[in-house]
Amino acid sequence: MKKKIAFATCVQLGLSCIEEIYQIGGKLDLLITLQDEKAVEKSGRVYLDEFANKHEIELLKINNINDQTVLSALDDNEIDWLFIIGWSQIAKKEVLEKPRFGCIGMHPTLLPVGRGRAAIPWTILKNLSKTGVTMFKLDEGVDTGDIIAQAQIKLSENITSTELYEKVNDLHITLISNNWDNIVNNNITLTKQDEEEATYWRGRTPEEGEIFDSMTIVEADRLIRAVTHPYPGAFYRKKDKTIRIWKSDISKISGDIKLKDGYLILLEYEIEEKYHANKI
Template sequence: MIKIGFVTCVQLGLSCMEALHEAGGQLSFAMTLEDDQAVNKSGRVYLDDFCECHSVPLLKSRHVNNCDVIEAIKSHELDWLFIIGWSQIASEDLLRSPKRGVLGMHPTLLPQGRGRAAIPWAILKGLDKTGVTLFKLDTGVDTGPIVDQVVIPLSSSTNAQELYQSVNKAHIALMRKVVPVLMADKLNLQEQDRSLATEWPGRRPEDGQIDLNGSVYDAEKLVRAVTRPYPGAFYLNEGKKIVVWKAQTTESPSVNALEFKDGWLELIEFEVSRSF
């Protein structure tokens, strides 16, 4: 019997755990943070009820690389360990602890878009599609062999909130698809084509500043790319920071419109954040 473990502390990870069980899988171990950690993290959840309901041994630890976690993985004789929605980087010791390895997901079509800020970058780059990749973790950054992918089409109006929801659904779809294969021990790994690899850098809240001297089309794209659940696009006006959550290009000015060299940006949803 293939033994599977899971590491998560967010709703997306819990949804994947639920999908795993719905697909006929059985967890032999779960690990999460201590209750007092990451209490303000977006999507933070607690696994106690799920693990009690499904009789899954649950370990709480302050870091995934701690000795108690590695010892627990080995003692439960796990074949595979999923790490989903987790910000701590897995050590080599952890990656070697399950018999067959550690699996994770990345919200791009690897090898494209290794790195950070996958959802904003997919929109900013004007891609016509992105997706989610299930892959085996190695010591590199999103470089491990691919298990499977789900493609997510993008349009010229897709915003970060919509893509975020699509990415979540793709995670669950991948989990449901791979579990029967995993349990049958028929997982097929495909090495990434390094010649096609691209790396996307992290983004900071200040990267959301709208260039009022630039193109209106770039500004509109930026608004869509960093709207909720991200910090939002913004511009400065008389010492105030105006955060723009929704906007559209227009050929004529209006009361709530910003002028650019190649058109106008009509602000549909915005707020005065604070003095800057």
């Protein structure tokens, strides 16, 4: 019997998975996304209207994944599996139990390491040598569900969030492609996470991208790489101006911004004439 599958996303990582499902001959019965006016500043925000229209898929736009409209749509479409990928809201028990077999998520770390938020920036800020993407069955915890599959990424010393996001996106596609048949045939193997190895990373705000004179050049360089596109960017305040920095180099001898032990050389940046905390 054919499985009926729904997919909830509002970011590029999810859309890439959806496109891959159709590339390999799969089909979705329901798409779920946020209302157009919600999370417009969210990193990687995308809209599913064009894909839904092209492939004649029902598209449900919602305020929250736990809305009654979601529960009703899952019931009406007799959904067996629901993917929830790149979605900040936590699905409650009623949603998780509504699909016949459950819900599947992906997280851009090698779980149980790095549960929580801002996984890509934290990976760079923590100067990790490797990371990856985990496909797992969602439960009521935060990234605590049983693992379906994982894939690893080796990290270079100077990797940026832009580059890591692309690698993470590629692994989302790979994991979908490699595991789709097992999912639709209900042939997945679940592995429990090792709680002794679990770590949690908190969310970050745009204001945490500020560079201070007291920082070392290594600290500043790492922050710039961690919060560059698709994130809000690092910034340095200079009198009545804010310099938004997307790419830089470092020097012990000279540069554009003097720090504790050297200089930042600005390669890609924007100058904002006045600093407004609510604009970043």
